[in-house]
Amino acid sequence: QIIIYDSEVTFDVDDSAIAKYLSNDLPYELSSDDVFITCGCTQAIDVSVALLARPGANILLPRPGFPIYELCAAFRQVEVRHYDLLPEKGWEVDLDAIEALADQNTVALVIINPGNPCGNVYTYHHLEKIAKTAKRLGTIVIADEVYGHLAFGDNPFVPMGVFGSIVPVLTLGSLSKRWIVPGWRLGWFVTNDPSGS
Numbered sequence: 247q248i249i250i251y252d253s254e255v256t257f258d259v260d261d262s263a264i265a266k267y268l269s270n271d272l273p274y275e276l277s278s279d280d281v282f283i284t285c286g287c288t289q290a291i292d293v294s295v296a297l298l299a300r301p302g303a304n305i306l307l308p309r310p311g312f313p314i315y316e317l318c319a320a321f322r323q324v325e326v327r328h329y330d331l332l333p334e335k336g337w338e339v340d341l342d343a344i345e346a347l348a349d350q351n352t353v354a355l356v357i358i359n360p361g362n363p364c365g366n367v368y369t370y371h372h373l374e375k376i377a378k379t380a381k382r383l384g385t386i387v388i389a390d391e392v393y394g395h396l397a398f399g400d401n402p403f404v405p406m407g408v409f410g411s412i413v414p415v416l417t418l419g420s421l422s423k424r425w426i427v428p429g430w431r432l433g434w435f436v437t438n439d440p441s442g443s
Contacts, residue, residue, distance in 0.1 A: 259283050264434055268417070271405050274440045286431040287392045287420040292318045294388055294416050294435055298353040299324050306347055306355045308339065312362050312390065324353070337366035341379050348383040354416075355380050360393040360403060367401040370408075377409035386414045392423050392433075410438030 262278035269276045284290040295305065295318040304325035307315050311328075319326045329343040344355060357376060360367045368376075380387045389406030397403040406415045420433035 259432065261434075265436070268405070268407070268419075268436060272407050272410070272438070274410070276407075276436060276438070280437045282435050282437075284420075284433040284435065286422065287390070287418055287433040288314055290418040290420070290433045290435040291315060291390070292321075294354075294418065295319055295322050295324060298386075300353070302351045303353045304349070304351050305353055306344060306385075308356065308358060308361075310363055311356070312358060315356060325351075327352075331361070331364060331366070333364075337361055337364040338368065338372050339376055341375060344379055345383070348385060350384075352383060352385045354386050354388045355383075356388045356390065357406065358390040358393075359406065360391075360397055362390075362393060365398070367397040367399065367403055369401050370404045373404055373406055374409060374412070377406070377412040377415075381413040386416060388416045388418065390418045392418065392420050394419060395424060407436070407438035411440050414439040 261281040261283055264281045265276040265278050284293060291314055299322040304327050305319055306327050306329055309328040309330050316326050327347045329347055330340045331337040332340050339357060376387065387406055391405060394405065395403050405417065407417050409415065415438040417436040417438055421430050422428040
């Protein structure tokens with residue numbers, strides 16, 4: 247079937263359907279109140295950074311990573327601090343670097359899983375370590391999961407929201423990659439914080 251894009255395409259979006267779909271992979275249920283619809287994942291990134299921006303704030307971004315984060319942070323006057331991904335460990339997050347970079351002004355740690363541009367998929371165990379590190383540092387995790395479930399290789403995709411009871415997680419996603427409809431600019435950010443912290 248061919249999808250033709252009209253000049254005026256509108257969506258009647260049911261955020262409770264997104265909550266229900268994403269809840270399938272979580273140990274708790276999301277509600278429509280946890281889901282915020284955006285114009286693609288780029289707007290979800292921008293809104294997330296805007297919500298966290300304050301004077302002196304910094305955000306931890308992966309290197310290599312997706313450059314839109316730097317652009318959104320610069321526009322919101324949020325300092326960017328890069329941590330490296332470790333190629334010798336399957337592009338895992340350098341947790342020691344996270345500890346060294348974070349301070350009392352760190353508002354978020356961004357992870358991209360499955361990874362863009364490296365194609366890595368984090369294990370359950372590594373994601374749990376990320377959650378515990380973020381909790382210890384007193385920051386939230388922004389989990390860019392626009393490629394969620396597009397996992398190839400040995401590691402199955404595990405959403406960061408699974409660890410929402412350890413640390414608050416903002417999950418970002420969209421229809422474009424997973425459902426192969428790049429012209430349908432429908433994205434979201436979801437609050438994964440079952441304990442309400």
